[in-house]
Amino acid sequence: MQETGQAFTVFRFLVAIITGLAVLLIIFSIIKFFEEREFEISRERFFEGFRSAFNSPNGDVFEREDIAFNAADLVTAISLARDVKIPADCVEFSGGSSAFSLQGTQAIEFQEKATINVFYRCFKSFSAACETSCEVSFGQPFR
Numbered sequence: 001m002q003e004t005g006q007a008f009t010v011f012r013f014l015v016a017i018i019t020g021l022a023v024l025l026i027i028f029s030i031i032k033f034f035e036e037r038e039f040e041i042s043r044e045r046f047f048e049g050f051r052s053a054f055n056s057p058n059g060d061v062f063e064r065e066d067i068a069f070n071a072a073d074l075v076t077a078i079s080l081a082r083d084v085k086i087p088a089d090c091v092e093f094s095g096g097s098s099a100f101s102l103q104g105t106q107a108i109e110f111q112e113k114a115t116i117n118v119f120y121r122c123f124k125s126f127s128a129a130c131e132t133s134c135e136v137s138f139g140q141p142f143r
Contacts, residue, residue: 038068039069042066042067042068042069045064045067046064046067047080047083048064049062049064049067049120050083050084050120051083053120053134054084054122054132054134058123059121059123060121062120063141064117064118064120066116066117067115067116068114071110071111071112071113072109072111073110074108074109075093075107075108075109075110076088076106077091077105077107080134080136086134087130088106090129090134091106091133091134091135092133092135093106093107093135093138094135094138094142095138095140096140097114097139097140099112099114099116099139100138108138116139118136118139119136119137119140119141119142120134120135120136121134122134
């Protein structure tokens with residue numbers, strides 16, 4: 001009888017470990033889901049801010065606070081320009097932070113996960129190539 005009791009105890013312990021691992025897996029999945037959702041919402045807010053500035057090309061500054069970017073995210077002027085159907089040369093990036101590096105004025109790459117404020121400003125230009133020109137500043141207001 002003693003061996004049967006000990007075997008049952010080991011079985012119960014094994015079931016408890018498996019149940020605990022299943023609960024941890026579920027918790028990690030929920031955390032990952034909400035983290036991914038945060039980046040999706042931030043991406044939507046990022047593009048919405050640009051569209052707002054583009055639709056009011058009078059030089060007013062639009063700000064979107066707490067936009068989350070993931071490590072290795074690459075943001076290009078092409079993606080913003082394509083969204084509002086203008087040439088990519090009509091969009092310029094600026095800003096400064098240790099979380100990202102500017103690649104000229106047309107792209108920005110994030111080295112680490114970061115939550116920053118993004119500033120947008122668009123204005124009518126008299127150039128034949130760009131009816132509307134826009135600036136996007138990451139982390140720093142315009143000067």
